[in-house]
Amino acid sequence: AAGVIQSPRHLIKEKRETATLKCYPIPRHDTVYWYQQGPGQDPQFLISFYEKMQSDKGSIPDRFSAQQFSDYHSELNMSSLELGDSALYFCASSLSRLYNEQFFGPGTRLTVL
Amino acid sequence: LAKTTQPISMDSYEGQEVNITCSHNNIATNDYITWYQQFPSQGPRFIIQGYKTKVTNEVASLFIPADRKSSTLSLPRVSLSDTAVYYCLVGDMDSSYKLIFGSGTRLLVRP
Numbered sequence: 001a002a003g004v005i006q007s008p009r010h011l012i013k014e015k016r017e018t019a020t021l022k023c024y025p026i027p028r029h030d031t032v033y034w035y036q037q038g039p040g041q042d043p044q045f046l047i048s049f050y051e052k053m054q055s056d057k058g059s060i061p062d063r064f065s066a067q068q069f070s071d072y073h074s075e076l077n078m079s080s081l082e083l084g085d086s087a088l089y090f091c092a093s094s095l096s097r098l099y100n101e102q103f104f105g106p107g108t109r110l111t112v113l
Numbered sequence: 114l115a116k117t118t119q120p121i122s123m124d125s126y127e128g129q130e131v132n133i134t135c136s137h138n139n140i141a142t143n144d145y146i147t148w149y150q151q152f153p154s155q156g157p158r159f160i161i162q163g164y165k166t167k168v169t170n171e172v173a174s175l176f177i178p179a180d181r182k183s184s185t186l187s188l189p190r191v192s193l194s195d196t197a198v199y200y201c202l203v204g205d206m207d208s209s210y211k212l213i214f215g216s217g218t219r220l221l222v223r224p
Contacts (some may be wrong), residue, residue: 056210104156
């Protein structure tokens with residue numbers, strides 16, 4: 001079965017650079033979520049989109065922005081990267097905006113040097 | 114959002130049944146209880162979800178008492194591959210677009 005696709009899988013950036021992470025949800029899933037997991041930490045919710053509209057917002061820094069496109073894929077844009085942004089970034093998708101089963105992608109490991 | 118409390122870690126042996134209890138004293142009427150499993154460097158994976166009483170699927174059972182202030186995830190006959198972090202989450206079925214992860218339970222299954 002098709003799963004959530006994230007690209008790139010690994011990304012290395014310098015401080016103050018920008019990064020763009022992409023997420024392709026499972027076909028027909030209309031809701032996308034972004035989570036950040038630092039080393040040894042639990043996943044933290046960043047932001048979600050339902051039908052291309054922002055549906056909820058968590059602890060996402062102002063330096064980060066995200067959107068969901070007409071084909072339902074989503075991109076997380078990160079600017080002025082800091083060392084503390086080094087983490088695993090997971091995208092998840094679900095069939096509806098309700099509190100439902102979320103399917104997680106393999107994650108993008110971002111390293112900021 | 115209701116806060117959840119779980120044991121930090123648990124040890125078990127292959128073939129045993131493991132029960133992980135989660136406390137959520139402030140659970141609201143519209144809240145559902147969901148459990149996720151996470152292996153290192155992988156995204157969390159949905160295990161089971163319930164509202165009250167007992168739910169069972171091919172992987173686990175979820176027991177929820179009448180007051181819903183706690184829940185117990187039961188993993189029958191664990192194997193080494195069940196070694197993972199298990200998260201208990203509580204969320205509003207009618208309005209929540211997100212999962213709020215607390216500190217999960219690190220389960221170690223020994224041979």
